[in-house]
Amino acid sequence: MHWSDGCEPGWFAVLPDCPADNGRPIPYDEACTLFSRHPGGHSFELDDPEADSVRETAEYRLLKAELDALFRKSRDIP
DSSP states (O other): OOOTTSOOOSOOOOOOBOOOBOOOOTTSOOBOOSBTTOSSSOGGGSOOHHHHHHHTSHHHHHHHHHHHHHHHHHHHOO
16 A cells, blocks of 8 residues: 555554445435544535536436436336
8 A cells, every 4th residue: 555655654544434324215325435433424415516517417417317227127127
């Protein structure tokens, strides 16, 4: 493992994941990507202005429509 300055860390800690999720059904569920007992809000509560601009593109709308169709189709499979 190397940091951006090219040096190796003296040590690092692996922290447990935050167990929170947004409580929404699949495919709209989202887990918190921060560590357990982190301060502040969960990652799914944070605003991302870049994500909003991506959602406005034709490519995003096409991909979302294709994924939604796949999820609907997968629910029909016994």
